[in-house]
Amino acid sequence: MTVLVTGGAGYIGSHMVLALRDAGRNVVVLDNLSTGFRWAVHPEAVFVEGDCGDEDLVGRVIREHGVDAIVHFAGSIVVPDSVVDPLGYYLNNTVRSRALIAAAVANGVPRFLFSSTAAVYGDAKESPIAESAPLDPVSPYGTSKLMTELMLRDTARAHPLKYVALRYFNVAGADPAGRSGQSSPRATHLIKVATQAALGERTHLDVFGTDYPTPDGTCLRDYIHVTDLARAHVLALDYLAAGGASAVFNCGYGRGYSVLQVIEAVKRVSGVDFPVNHAPRRAGDPAALVADASRIREVLGWRPELDDLDTIVAHALAWERSLAARRRAAE
Numbered sequence: 001m002t003v004l005v006t007g008g009a010g011y012i013g014s015h016m017v018l019a020l021r022d023a024g025r026n027v028v029v030l031d032n033l034s035t036g037f038r039w040a041v042h043p044e045a046v047f048v049e050g051d052c053g054d055e056d057l058v059g060r061v062i063r064e065h066g067v068d069a070i071v072h073f074a075g076s077i078v079v080p081d082s083v084v085d086p087l088g089y090y091l092n093n094t095v096r097s098r099a100l101i102a103a104a105v106a107n108g109v110p111r112f113l114f115s116s117t118a119a120v121y122g123d124a125k126e127s128p129i130a131e132s133a134p135l136d137p138v139s140p141y142g143t144s145k146l147m148t149e150l151m152l153r154d155t156a157r158a159h160p161l162k163y164v165a166l167r168y169f170n171v172a173g174a175d176p177a178g179r180s181g182q183s184s185p186r187a188t189h190l191i192k193v194a195t196q197a198a199l200g201e202r203t204h205l206d207v208f209g210t211d212y213p214t215p216d217g218t219c220l221r222d223y224i225h226v227t228d229l230a231r232a233h234v235l236a237l238d239y240l241a242a243g244g245a246s247a248v249f250n251c252g253y254g255r256g257y258s259v260l261q262v263i264e265a266v267k268r269v270s271g272v273d274f275p276v277n278h279a280p281r282r283a284g285d286p287a288a289l290v291a292d293a294s295r296i297r298e299v300l301g302w303r304p305e306l307d308d309l310d311t312i313v314a315h316a317l318a319w320e321r322s323l324a325a326r327r328r329a330a331e
């Protein structure tokens, strides 16, 4: 079995490649390095630098390496950027995904996993949110991902391709063995930014909005460890290989933490009391996103092993320290 991982030089994709290699699978990574890093590609994976929207290239890669499953992480991921540049997000996340799916169909790839997002639910009325909740994204990012889910749904009805869309809630942390982590210096994710503030790489942290209808006025999110998430993907591939039907699964722990609770955890774990400012709301942020993850537990038998906010923060901090050491060594 050879798995094609698009976006395998990025944060979550690099953890998926670790999980696949740990399970002894052959891996080809396709990445255009727009936000990923060549050094983050696993040394035992074949690396192809290119775009997942290049249908001819993807077709050649599938045939040359005998690809029988595609795991599609490549995309643009910053919610507020999508509000400013919707067409850029529809191009990279929707149009290029269509080309990738077309190449999969044309070359008979039977299995496809897609990185979807809790952003497809928008301002959900229910909490926790089940997969059956209304799909009503409040950002172009969420819409761009939902359209790809719908393309997969319709394609799987018309062709012998089975898919699983995994709707991630907030992914955080780093490989417990320190082999990968979130490496973008311009990352906007809360835990990443807070660990940078704790290590003095940012002067302060802004809290975007303190007037949400939540217990402390800041947004609630369900933070999932990236290694637990990668394991869910390996289970999803096994499920499809065993004849499982196409499906959609939430990926989260089912518990929400507020922005202020996350900041407290980073201060507690790092022992650093960095400055925190209250700032206006950020565009496109729903107040609360917490997963009902019972379906993935029941159908895939997924059992989280790193379900603890302090553990997530400790692993993120360890990775941030190793990035700082890497930078110092390069100077």
Ligand SMILES: NC(=O)c1ccc[n+]([C@@H]2O[C@H](COP(=O)([O-])OP(=O)(O)OC[C@H]3O[C@@H](n4cnc5c(N)ncnc54)[C@H](O)[C@@H]3O)[C@@H](O)[C@H]2O)c1
Residues within 6 Å of the ligand: 006, 007, 008, 009, 010, 011, 012, 013, 030, 031, 032, 033, 034, 035, 036, 037, 050, 051, 052, 053, 072, 073, 074, 075, 076, 077, 092, 096, 115, 116, 117, 118, 167, 168, 169, 170, 171, 172
């Ligand atoms: N990080 C999160 O909390 C989160 C939550 C929900 C869903 N997701 C989804 O997970 C996926 C991975 O996110 P991430 O956090 O690892 O982001 P990332 O930016 O670290 O990784 C994305 C990777 O895709 C590559 N890429 C982007 N566009 C490409 C293209 N057109 N062709 C080839 N390569 C391309 C980038 O160079 C990068 O290596 C994304 O699809 C994202 O929407 C992420």
Ligand SMILES: O=c1ccn([C@@H]2O[C@H](COP(=O)(O)OP(=O)(O)O[C@H]3O[C@H](CO)[C@H](O)[C@H](O)[C@H]3O)[C@@H](O)[C@H]2O)c(=O)[nH]1
Residues within 6 Å of the ligand: 077, 078, 079, 116, 117, 118, 119, 168, 169, 170, 171, 188, 189, 190, 191, 193, 205, 206, 207, 208, 209, 219, 220, 221, 259, 282, 285, 289
């Ligand atoms: O410096 C910061 C960064 C974030 N936040 C707040 O922290 C919460 C989490 O924000 P992140 O940027 O870490 O994550 P998002 O919830 O915006 O989005 C993430 O999770 C989503 C699904 O829940 C999407 O899939 C998306 O790709 C991914 O970036 C939000 O309320 C945000 O306003 C701050 O207050 N200050």
